[in-house]
Amino acid sequence: MRTVSDTDRPRLAPHARMAFDPARERHVLLAPEAVAVLGGSGSAVLGLCDGERTVAEIVAELHRRYDHVSDDEVRLFLARLAAKRYVEVSDGSDE
């Protein structure tokens, strides 16, 4: 699995979308024939993946908002979603 680097600018893939599921009162990630029910932290991370912010900026923003943020867990979460192609990462370093 490819790791994500601090300069990557992740965003949801065009065929994936995040939605609030009123029946379960949770955020969910929807993709071709796949549903992932997100925890609060997952939806917070994905909500910041706008293709503009870098991974470093996302982590910094999460630290500003929450007390306990594991940088490694955020990176692992994004790498997992990127491997499934729910998240796209464009490397910001070569701009």
Next chain:
Amino acid sequence: MEATSRPPDGPFGLLAELTYECPLHCPYCSNPLALADYREELTTAQWRRVLAEAAELGVLQLHLSGGEPLRRRDLVEIVHRAAERGLYTNLITSALGLSPRRAEQLRAAGLDHVQISVQADDPALSDRLAGTPSFERKTAAARLVKELGWPLTLNVVLHRHNIDRIDRVLALAEKLAADRVELANTQYYGWAWRNRRELLPSTDQLRRAEAVVRAARERLKGRMEIIYVLPDYHGRYPKPCMGGWGRRQLTVVPNGDVLPCPAAHALPLPRASVHEHSLAWIWERSPLFTRFRGTAWMPEPCRSCDRRELDFGGCRCQAFQLTGDAARTDPVCHLSPDHGIVVEAVRAAEEAVRADEGAVRADDDAVLPRGGVLTPRPHPSRPA
């Protein structure tokens, strides 16, 4: 009812089999043999109500299938209603009938994803398995899907007559820029059950296929997702059918019957229909959905098995089909007292493959060994 009666998360997916009309005649079709019983199809308004109730119940994914869902003239309207409810919509299609105009209408209505079946990588073999010239139209439609910006899944059902060609199937998927490819070993229900003797691959064929899939997954990592649906007859343990009975998915078939799994048409339980009950009642209360929910119904060896929450005793429909009793352990499990039935079917397949290999070159393009033995699935309106 016991505590396991209603799983806390409710159903995630609804498989809507809109019609059993289909231009193809695939001998591995999972549709029921009694196709003519399903000709009285739900109306647009009835489907609209089903979708609304499904969304209320927590359904997030809608799989539009059949038969061929494009045969329904109201498909665009159904997609539109589903998208309005926030459902993620998947069209599962032969692609016959997916004209540029229809595709654009579906795109505008909010369809999220298209899955197109091909029967093989080779046009002549694909057409022969499908029972109608269709390969060229399928690949043209696959290109159209990509042009319109949809994610594309290519689906190929695997069996004795195409499983040795997975490398070429994957090359086709790459050429068509598929995002996902689903290599689905045939599951033996409906027409596939009738043709099982001619479809079941040998253990050697499967071993080779799995090696090809492993190498391709490595090579295509991050570019194309390869889903390989395991052949349960050859495994040690059964498949976790539907992720557990009445636990994650429900199926509505063309006449409005609601099933816990798309192969459950013939189970000897009272039928549940949207004509008589709400989806919520059917999901929570109907005997069909509660009978095998959870683990309390299980016989030995499932009841005390460590894997009972992993594979849920396997497939109820398969247990019924092979033993006549839907409450027995799925005979594909090597711990099942009925496992001999499956061992015998696999042994017969080994023998048949050896005979085929003696009769034709293994690599003979576009030739179905001993052709004509497979029973094509007929049109519902023209029974076999």
